Amino acid sequence: MKIMVAVKRVVDYAVKVRVKPDKSGVETSNVKMSMNPFCEIALEEALRLRESGAAAEVVAVSVGPAPCADTLRTALAMGADRAVHVDAPGPGPSSPSPSPRSSAPSPTPRTPASLSSASRICVESLGLMEFGFKHFVAIDDDCNQTGQMVAGLLKWPQATFASKVILDKEKQEVTVEREVDGGLETLCLDLPAVITTDLRLNQPRYATLPNIMKARSKVIKKVTPQELNVEIKSDLEVVEVTEPPKRKAGVMVSSVDELIDKLKTEARVL
């Protein structure tokens, strides 16, 4: 069985993003980019499944402009066997085009969907929060749609927000614990299935130097959306991107008494 992991290149999660003055989007030039943390977790889980003998091969896939190859290289250094780069032009994080169009999450799920039918992948791990335009669960766009849409397009069962994955090779099924509003929910899915990861699934490994060297000789196959018969068109246009409203500056109090007094008389919340 093969596992496909969709990874996305995003602004590093520790960066405080700045909105461009012309309201066209968020400043991404000269900003540190890295692999979406959820995608790292998805990849780690896939590698563990491979190491436990449940899967034979882990394929990393990224959709976007040229620099996405760097993200795939990172995935290969972590241990993915090979990678596929769906070279989609457009407003990727490093795209030179000044006018960001927005995202249509629907074409992109179709990309992994067509890939997975092409290479008969059994389990997919996707990160958890997905992004409209490039569509992998990502912390920049906070969409949280890709995995579900991929599953819908493939008519495969889905398990989102996974915090525990147990694969049964014999029965061809996977048991997944999900993080839901009320606690933890356990589902059992027939393979093939789509799984999206929660932060609590695992602790991703770091790529070691020898593995980074080895990753240089691994293959990144480049395909275009046209080759996959996917049309990337958008149902959503971004009108503007603005700063969230600023909170008015707060005050520091010096004692609990003062705090309670302020909450009673000024804020009137007690």
Add this chain to the structure above:
Amino acid sequence: MAPLTALRALRNRSNFPIFSSTASIAWSIRRFISTLVVAEHEGGVVKPSSLSAFAAAEAIAKENSISVLLGGSGETLQKAAAHAASSHPLISEVLVADAEILAHPLAESWAELIHSVQKKGGYSHVMSASTSFGKNVLPRAAALLDVSPITDVIEIREPRVFVRPIYAGNALSTVRYSGQDPCMMTIRSTSFPLLVNSTNTEGRTVPINQVDVSVFSEESLKKSRWLKLTSQDTERPDLGNARVVVTGGRGLKSAENFKLLEKLAEKLGAAVGATRAAVDAGFVPNELQVGQTGKIVAPELYMAFGVSGAIQHLAGMRDSKVIVAINKDADAPIFQVADYGLVADLFDVIPELLEKLPEKK
């Protein structure tokens, strides 16, 4: 067309200022707006987060005709349907899907259900609250209908123009939906408070109709099975819609110390929240996590104890009305968003608060 009579009745109501531009009013006259709200229910009542979705549906158009979709099985479903029928004046129909496969929130069967109800009803908008249920089900249903869904809408400017947070709430993106109907979205319930007067629905009878569930394709539904739900039953108010939230971070140091916070919450009638650090360290169960990957809360009063204020945590509470931060570290980022900050050891502050706070009414 039952909705039309309802609409006529509504024309005479005082309307509320939703639109800022005349263009959108023209648009709404030109097109008939009807919304399907996929609602969640528990114990025979519609959940508060779903009630907020009705308020959001009203924000799309003041002459919206809302159909509510409820699924599940048994007596509580019928009770919830009756509750839904009387929960908002714009509701024109309650659709009830009574089937064993809908008893649990499995995305496969729910997405099929939404797909078939939409095909029959031809709604212009389909929405649910951004709960783990909504986020799980709606995008899948959107893929079946071949449209792009919109996540976590916090403001509706026009029937097809929405505002949603990106980058953990550090930027707000205004998007225009230009695709085919339906426009599908999940809404952030804390951004659409339900107005008290909107529950005035006397004198209207809302039809409750059964959905034909025999059409489901068995084959795709057998692929997933629901095994169990492990949850913490607490007496405290639900984190998502509590008036007061007290949150603990890594600074609490242990699960034992979280008991202190629980005492304080009891005194304030508050819900208890936690940072990811506190959950990962095993102090409290995961469903208490507030932040980008946990729950989004916007209470009147948010008190953070031993919380540093990472970007991902702020994403979940920055819209609280009043934020209070208690932290030993004067440089903690949480103080930049706090209305009232106190640099002190929380182990001194909590007992003192317990002693001095007025008894809750």
